[in-house]
């Protein structure tokens with residue numbers, strides 16, 4: 412089993428991040444081609460390719476683009492979500508550093524498709540090196556006349572807040588406010604940044620667009636499953652022999668990813684559990700990893716593809732302790748706008764910590780499950796549902812480990 | 820206010836105006852300008868908030884709300900170097916608690932504190948998205964990867 416390298420094909424080429432290097436590798440050819448296509452034809456091609464958003468929600472990309480109201484007069488914005496923050500995910504960091512022009516090319520094609528003349532790239536504040544690399548590429552593209560003739564790009568630095576990865580929180584932040592998510596509808600495609608129709612896409616999603624245009628929708632779709640085309644970059648970390656990024660068709664199984672690509676399990680060498688799609692994805696037991704990694708495959712398995720951040724745990728890992736760490740994260744990152752999210756994330760973290768510290772009570776586990784479920788689906792954004800996934804799955808699947816910590 | 824010394828240079832003011840012009844609403848430049856302010860003044864005091872608010876014709880209350888929302892903005896003086904150790908899941912599995920304990924002992928401070936000589940501020944932070952190199956930390960602008968206590972010693976001792 413080997414990788415299928417499309418996005419990552421040139422990652423090891425030393426000059427691939429420069430305009431000259433990128434051109435030598437055939438860069439901007441897809442943009443040339445797209446300039447001869449009608450915007451509607453680009454949207455159609457992306458729809459047919461079955462490209463789905465790779466930032467977390469897995470929404471069909473071409474369909475999202477077509478939500479911009481047809482009769483809209485006035486500006487439309489393209490916003491690139493480079494706020495990578497989902498625990499266990501690190502692919503966008505590589506894309507920004509290694510092949511920044513791939514993202515610029517994807518932005519050019521996408522902007523043409525949605526008729527945007529201004530694009531923002533929101534890069535998490537901690538990503539200083541990726542920000543420098545990407546900004547340098549933007550300057551090169553301006554100097555070469557690739558940008559500034561129909562599309563302007565503003566590189567925007569965040570300032571440390573996981574919730575700004577959520578698209579409406581990101582828009583609030585881009586507008587110079589705290590990153591509070593907004594109720595949908597209206598969806599950003601109708602009323603987004605600065606009140607204008609806005610398409611928010613993940614870095615990796617947009618880096619795929621040139622390949623869809625160059626290789627054609629049919630080829631792209633044929634790489635994946637019936638409902639999701641192409642490859643994606645899996646970030647693999649935790650107890651594996653070769654942690655790192657691996658690009659593979661979305662139809663790869665979790666087992667192959669962990670054992671064939673990442674080299675298998677370290678620690679005791681025996682697998683206990685895997686988180687397949689960033690920390691918000693419900694955990695899978697060792698006997699649940701013969702599942703394909705596409706959006707629908709993981710949904711059917713009761714988890715989610717999310718950001719494709721794969722975190723591997725061997726038998727020596729304490730699941731209650733892992734949940735304590737995850738729960739601390741959600742308690743810290745809740746933006747505090749919705750009562751169930753603000754209250755439950757803090758409260759559940761304290762409960763799990765109490766159990767891990769040996770001060771739990773018999774009824775605590777059911778109380779946590781009950782509290783977690785009650786708030787789910789009622790909040791402004793999907794952050795809270797992303798916290799509930801781990802709370803419930805860790806406890807339901809490894810209940811005996813939690814019970815063993817509770818004094819009789 | 821004018822006696823406080825909280826003012827940008829003319830070049831910086833030109834940069835503020837350039838940044839404001841990039842956004843459909845100048846307020847979009849608030850985060851970039853706050854980054855600039857922190858680099859210039861060291862941290863974002865109430866005075867700095869008021870100064871920046873004036874540059875945007877925003878209320879100081881709005882700027883305060885923004886500054887307090889984001890973890891990268893410091894409201895109080897920080898050390899010359901900020902050491903942020905990731906304590907999220909992959910780093911935890913790779914021994915982040917040991918790295919944090921080592922740094923606490925080495926620097927003689929707790930998480931969230933600054934050393935008496937104002938050289939170091941120690942923080943524990945959420946996933947910095949370099950989990951393939953866990954455990955890891957950020958020191959000022961740089962990511963330091965695949966940490967061991969010995970590596971941490973070398974990094975800290977190598978700082979100016």
Ligand SMILES: Cc1cc2nc3c(=O)[nH]c(=O)nc-3n(C[C@H](O)[C@H](O)[C@H](O)COP(=O)(O)O)c2cc1C
Nearest residue numbers: 464465466492494495496576577578612613616793
């Ligand atoms: C709490 C939360 C955090 C998110 N963080 C990110 C992120 O860091 N990067 C990202 O691209 N999408 C993130 N998303 C998903 C975005 O809201 C949005 O769906 C995505 O950027 C759309 O791009 P795509 O369709 O290309 O995936 C997050 C969503 C939620 C609810």
Ligand code: SF4
Nearest residue numbers: 746748749752790792
């Ligand atoms: S669900 Fe949580 S993070 Fe999302 S808006 Fe509500 S309080 Fe904020």
Ligand code: FES
Nearest residue numbers: 905910946949950
């Ligand atoms: S968990 Fe530490 S970098 Fe991701």
